[in-house]
Amino acid sequence: MYPEHVANSRPVTAVEVHQPAPLAPAVMAPAPLVPVQPGSVPTVASVVLPDGRVVTGYAINPVQPEPVAAKPAVSRTAVNIALGGVGFGAVCGGLLLLTTFIAALTALITQLITLAAVIFGGWIAVQIFSASDSKGGTTVNIRKAVIKRNHFHS
Template sequence: MSHPERPAAVEVHHPQPITVHPPAAPLVPVQPGPPPAVQSIVLPDGRVVTGYALTPASASASVDMRPAVSRTAVNIALGGIGFAGVCGGLFLLTSFIAALTAFITQLIVLAAVIFGGWIAVQVFGATGHHDHGGTTVNIRKAVIKRNHFHG
């Protein structure tokens, strides 16, 4: 017994519409005032379109809204002024440190000269003569006779 062929399964696909949202229209600032007039237009096929009349924006209005100088240019200029101020301050700081170092060096040299002079006076003693138990001979008054000093 042979089996009759069965028909293949049928798949049915239903197309689904793709919904694309149009981009939002830019908002145009509206000046306060009386409401605009409503206009109606009759199309050639007989349809009537009713809406508000739009006045085109003038080119001078958009130019007036922009600042005279861009913020980026102002920021760059202020950064340059700040950098110049910092560099001047650093230059003054290094000059001050160099002057302070020279002043401290001069103070150390002056202290060494004064202290060295004080030590020299203490060692060589110009104020008094100390007898250490030896014979003192005053050469200016001495008389030399036969290789002997007579004082």
């Protein structure tokens, strides 16, 4: 199809191409000299460009970023969690020993109470079932007693 047959076509025009022209180097007049104190003279640097021009100016020190504190290889949170786990493990071991000690102490007290009950009970049994000729207490001779009408008279 040709452009003249298309309904909404634009007419074809020639395209102009512009090439940039290089600029002529500017001739700079020397700057007037200003008296400056010897201690405050800034550093002046000159740079020669590839086309032969010389650019002169004050040297500007680049702004140095503040040093960033080196991050540790392991985060502090991870170290704290690990230390907490170690401490918890140590406490659990101590609690296990504490509960073992309490159980052993309870068994010892139970055995001492049982031993005291056996010894005290044995002493009471000896007191009850011993011979009646013991030197302690009151002896009553009941052979002289008279029994009248189901009453006991001594």
